[in-house]
Every structure is written in structure tokens, then in C-alpha cells.
Amino acid sequence: MRVGILTGGGDCPGLNPAIRGATLRLIRDGHIPIGILQGWKGLVQGLTVPLSEERVDEIIREGGTILGTSRTNPFKNEQDLQRLLDNYHALGFDALIAIGGEDTLGVGARLYAEHHLPVVGVPKTMDNDLGGTDFTFGFDSAVSVAVEALDRLRDTAKSHARIIVLEVMGRHAGWVALYAGIGGGADWILIPEIPVDLNAMCHYLQQVYHGGKHYGLVVVSEGVELPFAQTDQPIVLDDFGHVVLKERAVGSRVARYIEEITGIETRDAVIGHIQRGGPPTVFDRVLATRLGLKAAELVSMEQFGSMTALHGVEVVAVPLTEAVRNLKLVPYDLYEEARQIFQRLVLQPQRSGAV
Amino acid sequence: MRVGILTGGGDCPGLNPAIRGATLRLIRDGHIPIGILQGWKGLVQGLTVPLSEERVDEIIREGGTILGTSRTNPFKNEQDLQRLLDNYHALGFDALIAIGGEDTLGVGARLYAEHHLPVVGVPKTMDNDLGGTDFTFGFDSAVSVAVEALDRLRDTAKSHARIIVLEVMGRHAGWVALYAGIGGGADWILIPEIPVDLNAMCHYLQQVYHGGKHYGLVVVSEGVELPFAQTDQPIVLDDFGHVVLKERAVGSRVARYIEEITGIETRDAVIGHIQRGGPPTVFDRVLATRLGLKAAELVSMEQFGSMTALHGVEVVAVPLTEAVRNLKLVPYDLYEEARQIFQRLVLQPQRSGAV
Amino acid sequence: MRVGILTGGGDCPGLNPAIRGATLRLIRDGHIPIGILQGWKGLVQGLTVPLSEERVDEIIREGGTILGTSRTNPFKNEQDLQRLLDNYHALGFDALIAIGGEDTLGVGARLYAEHHLPVVGVPKTMDNDLGGTDFTFGFDSAVSVAVEALDRLRDTAKSHARIIVLEVMGRHAGWVALYAGIGGGADWILIPEIPVDLNAMCHYLQQVYHGGKHYGLVVVSEGVELPFAQTDQPIVLDDFGHVVLKERAVGSRVARYIEEITGIETRDAVIGHIQRGGPPTVFDRVLATRLGLKAAELVSMEQFGSMTALHGVEVVAVPLTEAVRNLKLVPYDLYEEARQIFQRLVLQPQRSGAV
């Protein structure tokens, strides 16, 4: 079989080990792996590259994706879709392995369901919010970068007797913030799933700070909604006179709020794009390798319309639709478990009228 | 309740986060955590230290154990056992949290079963071979150090066109070797659970080497038994004239074997004690924190004779005896899964009479 | 002698090893080292802490400063100055070791010159722009963090076929940008010392991008002045209705400029506070240790009004005034040397009228 492999969506550590795992197993099973460049866009445009053992052998330690990636969704444009289908046949493909997140796998699911393309998916998201799998690769690497940042910020917070707020990835789900906050020993964690109580947080931080700790660390998901509207939307014109939408920086707003309420000097930091690249952690290397390997096995078994997933210590197949049906959110109980660590003091009752 | 916390056996990354998790939760629940120094030895000798939020707050990023550790087994000596029991009462303990591996938890299980001491266990082993839990903390850190070593050795192996054999921890189980081999992209993995076929390995390495790769990486568990007796046991006298038992270095023997059979220059490396210390990975920080936290909860619930464990994504309680009943070995299927990656070429049939 | 040690200004990796070096040598020479908390502020307020071998032994691997720091300048307030002088005598000090940058050492120089306080300085700045010494500690650590970020951004830039602009520290001098750009293999480096030619940069990036590289990396010092006024100053109101001065983000402006001119998707990243903390690199540990050690030696020799400095491979004493006289800027020749690497293609002549 000629099997196309593509990676879509934002890059993250583990894509290359997954490509490697799928490629090596396909070759071993006698198939011909072919790289499709830049996600679904590459199939629309017919961009391919051969994949061999030599090409993939050492990429297990490399971040990013050797196949390139894009956010192209061929279902947004009838013509793109037709070209994709034409190319699929013209290039002689017998199956596809799509490695990506909700969008990429969603396209795969529709191609399988609506156009009978034999697709197998491999789930990927740094946010860990894809359903159907215990963990996605990229997540452990993202949390590791965040915790390393927290370790560094702790030194500065202590030296300057400050509170520092770190904003991390997580638009819809707070997995990265939660794990980074536990692993980095934060004093408070804000995630999108749990209603924000800024006053309780400020009260707690004050108590901890003045109780002898003299610094504090807060982790906040980028997707947290603050319980008040930003009083004014900044209008920024760039150097060309264009109006620029100021990107949401919830961490910065939280930091200013803490400083205002507590009177303690507070700064914020954002990791941003630095979090995406870099060599995958070992957890992600092993997970991605196993998921890629399993995807190739599913191709060999012609078990299409499925996706590889981690259940406990096993890698299994689940329907491709599971990944895209529901976001996997942080359950309330897990947040409460974490709270027993980060909010390690029982709050003293607040004096009335004051925070 | 006055709750003693101790760490026993070899040190490993995650002990401090586990101490921290248990301590913070105990304080939160209104208990008094007390550190017992140097494992069971500290209870035999009555060595304790107070544990407070301040003392444990920042140790989440520290390797080793702030409580010290030892391999003392009080059941080996009637007098020690009696002193331990006397001290337990004299120091006013109401419960114990024992963090350790097979030996430490085995003592805990007997103290609970035979002497009715209220013990809760937290499992720890870098080798990941304890039963009753999916993973133990220390393992991810150990594998990470091993994979970093493999990444480095790959550079040297390529530059010098050599095969390099890395010997890693794992006396009875090959978990570290298996995960390090997958995550580091090794060309062959030898573990104690699977009968060693050195000739198949040499044949494969030759094929890969001369097929264009021009180097090779092999990972071997320290506990692998080679299929032939060492022809002569070295007798080494040290600088004081004492006979020294030469430590087993299976990696070195494997390297010499490969060189002899394949004619390819082969070297070996051992990580040794460097693998034990160092800051825990995030995976281990979070796992250890959760296991410590849960242990404190079990104390509060007076669920003694139990041990905290990871099942899938949940931290649960299992009987303390489960940890010590059976070694958790690498299952055959998992090794075969790994083989599809490391032995990525299908072996060509050997010419008769030759390797 | 009773010798006060203090750290002032922004925290940076190496402060703790410098404190350690000075402390250990002072004790060895029979003096009594005393920590002054939070820089000059601590002397104004009389905040001290004892320093012993035990306290400092292990801080060689810790970021930040165990003494805390502040930016307090006692010369800004007559009363503060008097309290500082009073405390100096009341606390029985015989000498001071001040570890800090231009501001901290400037205070030290004036205390020595105008008030005859026996001060020895140890230079510190992540920006490496202090005169009188080849390198300051903190610099190698800062560059290392920046290069690690560049390594990560490269993965993402390649995967998405983008240009990424990294803004790094350096208000007045471009040392961090220059070294990070060389060490991280950037395609262009912008520093404050060299007039910015954005069009030449854009032209070059286009040529490299379309010549087959398909991505690009640019490093820019935070202190670079762009050759045009920002067309409009954003007015931002925070959640309390306060007007917030939007911090300069030159990297973001450069990224938007590149995208506008070249048509290539361009993103920016900033390291920010994450760059300050964290364990010092070995270069910084050794340098800081040696500088601290030498400072104690200068105290023993009563060679006050001086500062320790690195000249080649030697640590020597220079007048304290040298550190604060002139900023040490990147010389033109060094930038040109770097340009031979980053601008590795000779630019093809531009077509007239176009970039």
C-alpha cells in the first residue's frame, strides 16, 4: 500500500517521533510511506516527499515536523476538496495517516465518513484537551517548559519579594496550567473550567505573603475568562497605521489586579511561541512513537476511520469521531485535588469589608 | 494526629515532592507531620525533625530526600525491631507514611500486619518494577537521564562510526532500558525478561551498519544475563591488598562481544549513580505530589495497610501487600511492540555457518 | 573584620555563587561575613542576616539571591543616606562588599569617595555592558536561555515556514542579542549600537527565504531604536480604568514590519522575566565564584574603592569608578565579524525602487 502521512495544526514536540513510528512500521509491513507536506494543504496542492528509514531514523529527538504543517481546511472550499480528492487518487494513495488536533482529525473524519477515504488518525495537542485518549503527546513537553519557567520565575520572585503570574497555553482547557501549577509548586492556579474567584485568590496570596513566604507564584491558562469586562479595549495602530487587535493577555490583567488589591508588587510573564518547539520529553517521544506505530498497524489491518489512543498503559484504537466530539476538560475533582496542594493553608476568615 | 514520614532505600527524584505533598495535606487536615530521618533506621534510633510548610514548600524541584535514607531493615534484628516499636510509642506517633520500594514497603506491611502499626505506603522505584501501580515516580526521571545520554552517545557514535552500548538501571525488570531504547531511538534493546539472542543482534547491527547507517546504539539493562559464563572471574586487589569483587558490567561484556563478532569498533558507557540524583521531571513531580497527597488523605481516613497507586489517570489506594507480592515485569507484547521500532529492518536470512 | 555583603539591582544568575565565594573566603581569612538584605535598602533599614559556611555551601547552583535585592538608591534621599551611614556604624561593620550593576556600584563608589566607607565592588549585569571587565556573570546564563529559545523557535519557524523575531534583553548594549544571534544561528541581528537598516534586512530575509530556506530567525535587542516613529502611541486603560503606558515591544514592531514588507508570515516572541532566574551556567558559576573570592581578598588587603574584574583569564582589581564611567558597547568590528555569519549570502543588488 502507498500510505500518505501528514501533520496539521500548530506544531508541537512529538510530531516527528510519530512520523518516525508510523514510517518505520509501514516499511516493516511492506508498505510505502509517503510524506504529504504542510498538512491537508499539501494534499490539495499535491506536495509530497519520500519517507525512508534514513530520513526518519534520527528525528526522534527533533521538535517541529519535518513534513511542515498548516491550518488549511479543505472543507471550507469546494474546489480545494475536489483537488484533494483528485490528488489522493492521482498520487496513487491507498491510505492516509493524519497526525493532528481537533481540526486536522475532523477533516480526516469527514473524508472517511463522507468520501470513503481510508484514514487513520493520530491525536496531537499540547493542550491535552482531545477526547478519547488519556494524554496527547506535546502536553508533557509543554508542561515541562512551563515548569522550567516557573522554576526560574521563583528565583526572581523570591529575590525581589514579588508575586509573579505566568500565563500558559490552554484556550479551552486548563490541563497545562494545572499540571504546571502542581509541578512548579504554584500558590494559585486559574483554569477556564473553574469559575474564577479573584478575591479569594488575593486574600490567600496576602496571607501567604505576609505569613512569611514573601513571594508568590500564580499560573493562569490563556483561556481564563475574568469576571469583569476589560474597562477599555486598547486601540493600537501599528507602524503602518493599521488598527491592530491587541491580543488577550489575561496573565497581565490578573497581575495588575493582584497588585491593585494586595498592594504587593506583581509581574507577569508569558511563554508564548517558545513553548511550541524544542525536543520532545521522553514521555512524549515514547507516546508519539507508540501512537505512530499503532496507526501503521491499523492501516495494515485496514481498520480505517479510527484513531490511536492511550488508555492507561495501553495504546488502543478508538473511532476517529471520538477525538472531535467533545473537548476533554479538567474535571472538578482533579482541580480540587490540586487545590489541596496549592492552597495549602486554610484561609482565615476575612475581616468584613476588606479583602 | 502525629504522623511520621520516612523515606527508605535508594534515593530517587520525586521523594521530596512526595514528602511535600503528604506534609502539606496533613497540615491542611489539622495533623502534625514529623520527619523521621534515614528511613527505618531513624525510627530505630529515634531521629526526627519537624516538618512545616516553610520547610517543604520549595523542595518540589529538588532531587534526593531531605529526610535522608538508608536500607536498614528492622526485622533483621530483634533488638532493632523492639527499639522501633518503643520509639513509635515514645515519640507519640499516631500513624506512619513510608515512602520507598519493595524493602521499605515490605517492612511497612509487616509492621502493619504483625504489630498493628497504622502504616500507609507510597511506592517508589526508578526501576518501575513495583506491582499495584502503573508507574512509580523516579522512573520518568531515570529514563530521561538515560535518553539524554543516548542523544549524546549518538553524536559520538556517528562521528566515529562506532557502535555504543549503554548500560542502564534495571536489575530484575527492563522498564528503563525499554523506554530509554524507544525514546532514544536505539537499534537494539536487551532486557532481563526476554532471552538474549546475541547473534541475532550482531547480525542485525551488521546489516544496519553496512546498509548505510554506519553506527549503532544498543541499550542493555544491568540485570541482563548473558547466555554464556564469563570465561574468567577477574580477581582484583585494591590499594590495601583487599580482594575486590569486580562489579558486573554487562554493558562492557556486550560491547566486547559485538566488536568481536561484527568487527565494528564498539564502546560502552554506564550512567551509574549520576542517574539517581537531580531534579525530578514534571511527570515525576506531579505523580509524587499526588501520591503523597493521597497518602495523607488515607491517614485522615484511617485507611491503614494501604498504599497509594496510579491507575490510568487516577490515584487510588491498593493494599500495601500488592507492592511487594510480585515484581512488575515488562510484558512480552510490549517488548514485541518496541521491537517493531528498534529492529526496523526485517532481517535478511543469514548465510549458513556465518553470523 | 565584620564585613557586610549585599546584592542590588535586578536579580541574575551568579549572585549566589558570588555571595558564596566572598563568604567562604572571608571566613577562611578570619573575618565575619554578614548578609545585608535587599541591597542598599537593607543598610538604610538595618536588615541583616548571618552568613555561615552551611548557609552558603549549596547555593552555588541556585538562581536569584539569598540576600534579596532592591533598586533603592540612598543618595536620592538625604535621610536615607544618613540612616545608612548610621546603621553602618551601629552594626559595627568594618567593610562592605557590594554586588551589583551600574546603580549599585555607583552608590558604592560615592560612599567610598564621599563618605570614606571601605567598599569593594563585584560587577553584575546580564547585559554585559559594564566597563572595566571582559565579562560579567549573568551574561552567559542570559545568552544560554535566549539560545535555547531560538533553538525552539527554529523548530516552529521551519514547521510553519515562518519568520520569527526574538526580542532579548539589552537596553543600551547589544551583547545578549549578538551572542544569542551567533550561538543560535540567526539570520539577522539588530542591536542598539548599529544603525538599523530594516530594508536591507527585509531584502536579505526574502532572498534567503525564497532561496530554499523557507524560514528565518531574527534577534533584536529590546533597546533598538526603530528608524521611524511609532505612528500612534497606544493608550491602554487597565481593569481599574488607569492609563497604562504600553511597554515598548520592539520585537513585535519589527515582526509586523517584516511581514508587511516581505509578505512572509512573521511572528515574534519575548523571553522577559523568564530570562532572569534559573541556575547559573558553569561559566557564570566559576566567574562569580572567582569575583566573590577576589572581593574578599581585596577586603583582607584593605584595597577599598576597587572592584573585581575579569581580564582575559585573570581576575584582577580595578577602580570602582571604572564600572560606572562608561557603558561597554559592542564594537563595530565585532558586529561586522558576526555579520559574516548571519548575513551569509552576499546580497544581490536590489532592483531599483523595490525592496
Add this chain to the structure above:
Amino acid sequence: MRVGILTGGGDCPGLNPAIRGATLRLIRDGHIPIGILQGWKGLVQGLTVPLSEERVDEIIREGGTILGTSRTNPFKNEQDLQRLLDNYHALGFDALIAIGGEDTLGVGARLYAEHHLPVVGVPKTMDNDLGGTDFTFGFDSAVSVAVEALDRLRDTAKSHARIIVLEVMGRHAGWVALYAGIGGGADWILIPEIPVDLNAMCHYLQQVYHGGKHYGLVVVSEGVELPFAQTDQPIVLDDFGHVVLKERAVGSRVARYIEEITGIETRDAVIGHIQRGGPPTVFDRVLATRLGLKAAELVSMEQFGSMTALHGVEVVAVPLTEAVRNLKLVPYDLYEEARQIFQRLVLQPQRSGAV
């Protein structure tokens, strides 16, 4: 000009950045860079590979050498030398850039002096013992790996209340041990240049250990000569019955000596080959880039028979013979400077007749 570039001797971090620096500058100057594989052996056998911007652009972050390396010395064999000279002309070379240590540069110096080959050298050694340059690349990376190992060993030494001896590279010079010992906060450092006083060391370690520290770290260069003969040379037969010369393991001998004399449990660790590979530190990336760049410049200026070197903050040219004339040893004064840190207590007088 057609310029051959080769790397010889043991691989070390920085070789790739040096190749990159030379290649990019050569191309910029209009020359044609050609890679010679496996050091001088490649010129003997005529093995070459083209070098382009694309090939070298990203290797700045890679350990090892893309050109491969060997220890072949063509002067050991008349025929080899003749083939080398023949190939030099047959392949149309106009100049050579040789990157390597004493042996590789020694060959280059003789080829220049005796056979008028236009050779420029770039010095490389992890041991930092080459004359004519302040530092060689590879050294900072080697020390960084050693210090990371010490940081890890400290955790274990503390947890188990042990002394741990780390053996590091350095056959003739103690630079790696000295810098690692300072940067890692060791309690004693043994280097080849300074006569070993094991009893003073043991006495000091006992004093520190029992004075409250309860652990200890010692760093020893592999090249240290112990002041007594090993009482018996082990004779080891390998699995094939061959006599194997047991490699010197001075760290292990030192550890056993300490344990015997002090009665404190003592272990040893060796880094070995793991120290050679891995990505270069930023210091080494920048140094290697600058040295490679300068070598290309010397070729353009036809300044043959010279070697690039670091003097202070400048990269300069020195005669190629300087590198190979004298080993650069650790000066006595620098060791004494270090001693003021590692031997931070003044030794109490020993009781007569006892250690």
C-alpha cells in the same frame, strides 16, 4: 580556491559550529568549501563531500561532527603520506582547514613545514590543554556536563550521607576537574599538575563531614597519579578468553582509599563517553563559530601555517606550531585560588600519628 575542511581526533561539542563558521565565510569570500571525511584518513583515501549553506546552516546546535573523524596519522606510514599528498593535488585543493587537537594540528604543522601544504588550523580539545589559546571549544561543554553530574551526585551524597568521587576527563591537565570542582562546589579537587596529598584530603573530608555537612564531593582528573602503586594489577579475561588491560579508574581507587581511611561510606562515578557528545554550550558555539570564521579569513589572506586562537575577547592568528609545542597546564596559582573555595575550612592540626 577549493578549500578542504576536516575534523580529527576525538569528537567534541563545537566541531560542527566550527565547520559551519568556516564554510559560510569561505562561500561568502567566493571560495569552494569541500568536506574531507574522517580526518586525515579521508585525505589519504580521497573521501570528500560537498559543503553548502544548506548543509551547514542548522548544525550549530548539533554535537559531534558531520564530517566524521579518526585518529589516523599519515606520518606513521610513508605510503599513507604519499597518498595524502597525491590526493591533495588530484582533488584540486588550494588550501586546507584542519580542526583538531594536538595530533591533528601536529600533522597539519608538518604538512605545512615539510611539504608546503597551505594549512590553517582550528584548535579543539575538551581538556583545554592546547597552548596558544585561552580556551578551546568543547571545554565549556565538558565542564557543563561534569557540573550537571556533580549537581545530581550531591543529591545522592546528601540523601545517603556519603562521599562521592567523580572522575572527569583530563589526561595531562586538570582544567576540567578544576572548573567542574569550582562550578559544582566540590570539597576537594585532584589534578595531575599538583602533587596529591591523600591524607590531607581525607583529614579535611572527615572534618567537614563530622562538622555537620554529613556528605562530601570530590572531583579527580582521570590523569592523576596516585602516590602509591596499585598493589596488584588485575588480570581480566574477556568472554573470548582474551586478556584485557583493565582501564585505569583513578576515581574508583580514590573512593576506596577515602572509605578505608575515613570510615565514611564512599562511592565513585565516571562520566566517560557521555561527556563527548551533545549540543555545544553557547560559549562553545560562539567560540567555535568565531574560530572557524577566522580560519576562513586566514585562508583568504593566505596566512598559512597559522592557527586561530582566543586571546581575551579577541580571536587572533598564532603560528600553528604553538598549539603543539607545549601542553597548557593549570598554573599553581589558579589551583591555590580554587583551594580557597573548596578547602574552605582551615584544617585543624592533626593529632600526631593519626589521620
